[in-house]
Each structure stands twice: as C-alpha cells, then as structure tokens.
Amino acid sequence: MSRKGIKYLLLLGLVALLTILPLIPGALNTKWMTTITFATYFAIFVLGWDILCGYTGQISFGHSFFVGASGYTSALLSLYFKWPIWATIPCGVLASLALGLLLSVPALRLRGPYFSLITLIMPLIAIKLVLIFSSITGGELGKSNIPAIPTPVPPCPSDAGPDVCRALFIQYQQYQYYYALGLMALVAIALLIISTSRIGKILEAIRDNEEAVEAAGINTAKFKILAFGISSFVVGLGGAFYVHYLETVLPQEVLSPTRSTEIIIASVLGGMGTIIGPLFGAYAVRLGQEGLREAANHIPALQFLNDWALFIFLALLIVLIFVARQGVLPALVGAPYLRKLKKFRKLGQQSVASKEVS
Amino acid sequence: MRILDVQHLQKSFGGLMAVKDLSFHVDQGEILGLIGPNGAGKTTVFNLIMGVLKPDSGTIRFKEKEITSWPTYQIVNAGVARVFQIARYFKHKNVYENIEISTIPNEVFAFKDAAHLHEKVMTCCECTGLCTCHEHTGHCNCCTQLPGMLPQGALRRLEVARAIGTDPDLLLLDEPFAGLSPQEVDEISHLITQLRQEGQTIVLIDHNMRGLMRLVDRVVVLCFGEKLMEGSPQEVSENPRVQEAYLAGGRV
Numbered sequence: 043m044s045r046k047g048i049k050y051l052l053l054l055g056l057v058a059l060l061t062i063l064p065l066i067p068g069a070l071n072t073k074w075m076t077t078i079t080f081a082t083y084f085a086i087f088v089l090g091w092d093i094l095c096g097y098t099g100q101i102s103f104g105h106s107f108f109v110g111a112s113g114y115t116s117a118l119l120s121l122y123f124k125w126p127i128w129a130t131i132p133c134g135v136l137a138s139l140a141l142g143l144l145l146s147v148p149a150l151r152l153r154g155p156y157f158s159l160i161t162l163i164m165p166l167i168a169i170k171l172v173l174i175f176s177s178i179t180g181g182e183l184g185k186s187n188i189p190a191i192p193t194p195v196p197p198c199p200s201d202a203g204p205d206v207c208r209a210l211f212i213q214y215q216q217y218q219y220y221y222a223l224g225l226m227a228l229v230a231i232a233l234l235i236i237s238t239s240r241i242g243k244i245l246e247a248i249r250d251n252e253e254a255v256e257a258a259g260i261n262t263a264k265f266k267i268l269a270f271g272i273s274s275f276v277v278g279l280g281g282a283f284y285v286h287y288l289e290t291v292l293p294q295e296v297l298s299p300t301r302s303t304e305i306i307i308a309s310v311l312g313g314m315g316t317i318i319g320p321l322f323g324a325y326a327v328r329l330g331q332e333g334l335r336e337a338a339n340h341i342p343a344l345q346f347l348n349d350w351a352l353f354i355f356l357a358l359l360i361v362l363i364f365v366a367r368q369g370v371l372p373a374l375v376g377a378p379y380l381r382k383l384k385k386f387r388k389l390g391q392q393s394v395a396s397k398e399v400s
Numbered sequence: 401m402r403i404l405d406v407q408h409l410q411k412s413f414g415g416l417m418a419v420k421d422l423s424f425h426v427d428q429g430e431i432l433g434l435i436g437p438n439g440a441g442k443t444t445v446f447n448l449i450m451g452v453l454k455p456d457s458g459t460i461r462f463k464e465k466e467i468t469s470w471p472t473y474q475i476v477n478a479g480v481a482r483v484f485q486i487a488r489y490f491k492h493k494n495v496y497e498n499i500e501i502s503t504i505p506n507e508v509f510a511f512k513d514a515a516h517l518h519e520k521v522m523t524c525c526e527c528t529g530l531c532t533c534h535e536h537t538g539h540c541n542c543c544t545q546l547p548g549m550l551p552q553g554a555l556r557r558l559e560v561a562r563a564i565g566t567d568p569d570l571l572l573l574d575e576p577f578a579g580l581s582p583q584e585v586d587e588i589s590h591l592i593t594q595l596r597q598e599g600q601t602i603v604l605i606d607h608n609m610r611g612l613m614r615l616v617d618r619v620v621v622l623c624f625g626e627k628l629m630e631g632s633p634q635e636v637s638e639n640p641r642v643q644e645a646y647l648a649g650g651r652v
Contacts, residue, residue: 240504247501250490257450257488258502259476259566268508 049318081328082222086280088324094273096314099249102161110297112138112278113285117188134282142274184292193217313369401428409458418444420625431602436622442605481568485575489547496543502565528561553584
C-alpha cells in the first residue's frame with residue numbers, strides 16, 4: 043500500500059476508535075472522556091503546527107500564540123458584546139489568520155534561529171499584553187463564564203436529584219467530546235489532502251533545498267505564506283473552539299510556552315512532516331501523561347510517577363531523537379518493513395539465480 | 401533569431417570587477433560555449449542571467465522580453481533553466497519526485513492533469529537515460545532510488561532532467577563534465593548532442609576547452625570578467641590571445 047493509503051487508513055482507524063469508545067458502556071469514565079477531549083483539541087494545534095513547521099522545516103517555538111490570539115478574540119467578543127459564538131469563532135480564526143500572515147513576512151526573510159526566536163517571543167508579548175489590559179482580559183486569573191458550545195442537553199432542573207444531573211452532565215460531556223472529534227477529523231482530512239497534494243510536495247521540497255525549488259520555477263515565498271496561512275487558520279480554529287469548550291480563557295492555558303513546547307514534543311515524537319504521525323503523537327503525549335498520573339494514584343508503588351510524568355516524556359524524547367529521529371510512527375510503519383521487503387526480494391533473486399546456475 | 405541577448409552587463413563584488421561590460425547573444429537552436437580560466441566570471445554570468453544576482457548595470461533580454469533582475473522562478477517560468485555545477489537535488493525525495501517538482505506549475509490551485517505530469521516526468525527520466533523502462537509493463541527501475549545513492553554521472557543526468565522538467569527554451573549547463581570519469585564525460589556529451597538534435601538551445605560553461613570544442617557551435621571567451629573574443633571553436637583555439645590567457649602561451 044502506498045504511504046498515502048497508510049495515512050488515510052491510520053486516520054480512519056483512529057477516528058473510528060474514538061467514535062466507538064464512548065459508546066461502549068464502562069469504557070470511558072467522565073474523567074477520561076474529558077482527557078480525550080482535551081487531547082483532541084491539542085491534536086488540532088499539533089496538526090496546525092506540522093503543516094507549517096514539519097513540512098517547511100522552519101520550527102516555530104510559539105504556536106500557542108495563535109491559540110491565544112484566536113481564543114482571546116472569540117472569548118472576549120462573546121463576553122463583552124454578547125455575540126453568539128458562531129459569529130465570534132470566525133472572528134477569532136480571522137484574527138489568528140491575519141496575525142499568521144503578518145508573521146510570515148519576517149519569516150520569509152529570517153532563517154533558522156532568528157525565525158525561531160521571533161516565534162518564541164510572540165506569545166511572551168501576548169502574555170504581557172494580557173496582563174497590561176487585565177481590566178479587560180482578567181489578567182493572570184483570566185475570564186470565566188465564556189459561553190459554551192451549545193448542546194441539545196438541557197440544563198439540570200433545580201428540583202432534580204443528583205443522579206439526573208449526573209446523567210445530563212455525562213451526556214453534555216459526550217456532545218463536547220464528539221464536537222471536538224468532528225472538528226479534529228475535518229482538520230486532519232483537510233491537512234492530509236493538502237499535504238499529499240502538490241502543495242505538500244512543494245513544501246517538503248522547500249525544507250530540503252529552497253534554492254532548488256526556485257530553480258524549478260516555483261515561487262517559494264508564495265507557498266511559505268500559504269503554509270503560514272493554513273497553519274494559523276487551523277490552530278486558530280482549534281483555539282477558538284477550545285476556549286468555548288473550557289468556558290474560561292487563561293493565559294497559562296492558551297498562551298503558555300509550555301503549551302508550545304508540548305506541541306513540538308508531540309510532533310517530533312510522532313514524526314514531524316507526516317501529519318498523521320504528529321496526530322498520534324498528540325494523543326500519546328496527552329493520554330500518556332494522564333495514564334502515568336492515573337497509575338500513580340492507584341498503585342502506591344508508582345506514586346513517584348505523579349511528579350515524574352513530564353520528566354519521563356522529555357527523557358523519552360531525548361532517547362527517541364537518538365534512535366528514531368524521523369518519529370515513532372514512521373519508524374514503526376515505514377523503514378523496517380521496507381528494509382525487510384528489500385531483503386526478501388534480494389534473497390529471492392539470489393535463490394533464483396543460484397537455481398539457474400545449478 | 402536571438403533567444404538571449406546580453407548587453408553591457410556589469411557586476412562587481414566590492415572592489416572586484418567580476419563581469420565587465422559584457423555583451424553576447426545566443427541564437428535559437430545553437431550551442432554556445434562560454435569558456436575562460438578559473439575565476440573569469442562564467443558562473444557569475446549564469447547567476448546574473450538566472451536572477452540569483454542583480455547586475456550593477458546592463459540588460460538581459462530573453463525572447464524579446466527584458467528579464468534583468470526578475471526573480472529566479474519567473475525567469476525559469478519564462479523558459480530559462482540551469483544545471484548547477486554542484487548537484488542541488490532534494491535528498492529526501494527519490495529520483496522521480498525530484499523531477500516531479502520541476503514539472504509542477506507555480507500555482508496553488510492547479511488542476512493540471514496528473515497523468516500528463518506523470519508522462520512528463522517519465523519522458524525527462526527516459527531522455528536523460530536515468531531510467532530504463534520495461535517495454536511491455538511500463539515499469540521503470542531506478543526512479544525510486546534516492547539521489548544520494550547515484551553515481552556522479554547519473555546525478556548530473558538527474559540535474560539535467562530536473563532542468564528539462566521546466567520545459568526550457570534555453571538550457572544553461574554549468575561545467576557539466578566537472579568531476580566525471582572519462583566514460584561519464586562521453587555519456588554526458590552524448591546527452592548534450594541528443595538534446596541539441598531535439599532543437600534545444602544550450603549555453604555551456606567549461607574551463608576545459610578540449611571536451612567542449614566538439615560540442616559547441618560558437619565560443620565566447622571570458623577573461624577577468626571581460627570578453628576576450630568570440631568565434632568558432634576553430635578560430636578560438638587558434639587565437640594566440642586565448643592561448644596566452646589560458647595556458648600562458650601553451651597550446652590548447
């Protein structure tokens with residue numbers, strides 16, 4: 043099967059699994075459902091990062107900037123102007139897109155560390171702005187009571203018992219879970235289509251040798267701006283929905299450098315520049331950390347894991363950079379399989395040849 | 401008909417005059433040799449034509465259009481392609497994908513027939529001798545190789561294939577024989593002759609005159625950024641000034 047086919051198959055498998063999981067009774071408690079919903083939003087950010095940084099090779103250390111830009115725009119518009127979220131979310135996405143295109147101008151001139159430095163500074167400036175305008179943004183404490191993404195689930199009636207409320211809450215959680223999943227699936231399919239199209243091929247070629255792409259008659263600036271646009275659009279889309287899912291907007295949740303670093307970790311872990319790899323990487327990072335914490339809470343001998351979860355992931359990343367630089371997923375799916383295939387073919391040919399000789 | 405017309409081209413790097421008041425032209429269908437000792441400014445001339453460097457003064461006209469200081473990709477799309485002296489391929493893409501990039505149009509939404517592009521890539525592969533395709537199955541055997549695994553000669557042919565992939569009217573070859581074995585030199589000469597028979601206009605750079613003289617119709621000799629002389633290969637190799645510049649009086 044072609045590499046493209048494997049990618050679509052893996053995406054289909056993942057989406058199918060996540061779709062079925064809540065329907066199996068007892069498979070997911072509310073805690074895990076929430077964890078997966080968080081992971082799904084995180085996956086959207088990682089996907090947006092990969093189409094720009096994984097494909098063109100210019101590493102952004104500050105993609106939380108777009109999450110925050112879009113999230114704050116949408117949250118504050120709906121909070122202060124009481125606009126419905128179907129109006130504020132597009133505003134958030136547009137804000138993110140506009141900032142992305144604006145940033146792409148210096149990005150075209152700067153290479154390597156200078157570009158990364160700019161991306162590193164952007165979210166820090168944004169955090170500072172949030173603090174300066176804390177009368178509007180709520181500063182460090184953020185703003186809560188952001189309108190949620192509406193669901194058909196009615197609010198809990200005041201005279202109902204706790205069981206009824208609990209059932210409604212689970213139902214509500216389920217809706218939010220599927221909203222996130224649907225959004226992620228759409229984004230992933232769109233990015234898979236783009237990345238396996240000619241656009242993806244050109245972006246990969248830019249990562250390899252930009253001068254040679256120019257010499258092939260292709261305007262690399264145009265395609266880099268396009269990648270920036272797609273990336274900031276996708277991350278903005280995820281960010282806007284994310285704050286309405288959270289119903290709060292906090293600088294440390296949407297703008298923090300930790301968030302940006304996690305995005306990079308997930309992509310490198312899964313295999314940057316493949317879309318599907320970072321997608322799995324996103325779930326692995328989020329669910330893996332939560333799994334370690336869960337294990338620590340239930341098994342007394344593993345209690346140390348509570349503090350060590352992130353450390354273990356970072357250490358794992360360093361090991362992986364040495365043993366499987368192209369990422370876990372491509373290493374699992376691609377290389378060994380192909381190597382074996384080649385070996386078998388060679389063996390086959392040799393045996394045929396030796397038979398002919400004898 | 402003049403396909404390329406360079407007039408009074410001038411370029412200096414700091415105090416060094418790399419190209420000095422250079423004028424020459426290329427006729428449709430000919431092979432022009434651009435020769436000169438090391439450091440004569442040959443590659444700089446290519447860089448100026450391709451828009452990699454901006455000239456201080458002078459004009460470059462291609463097919464009646466002035467292309468001076470255009471960005472590289474526009475010049476390529478106008479119909480000039482260049483084969484680099486040091487291969488600049490995409491090391492993570494295989495031979496097929498390397499050539500494919502050259503055939504992709506410079507548009508975000510290009511609904512050009514995929515089968516047409518495939519055919520074009522295969523033609524480039526075949527005409528440069530990169531792939532031997534099975535007559536009946538149509539299966540080609542080397543397009544899946546990574547360029548890093550190719551020998552020098554095949555790498556040079558890949559570079560030519562990538563250049564041809566852009567459908568050039570004018571092909572600039574920068575020292576196509578550098579670093580090749582005698583056998584590979586013969587193969588590349590053969591390839592150039594073949595391209596010429598198909599009507600390809602070519603400008604060829606080399607500092608080694610011997611291999612070049614059999615291939616070219618006309619020669620422009622550069623020395624210290626200036627045009628020393630211009631003429632047929634015969635005239636040039638017999639000219640004492642050229643011999644002086646080249647081998648300090650030795651025979652060429």
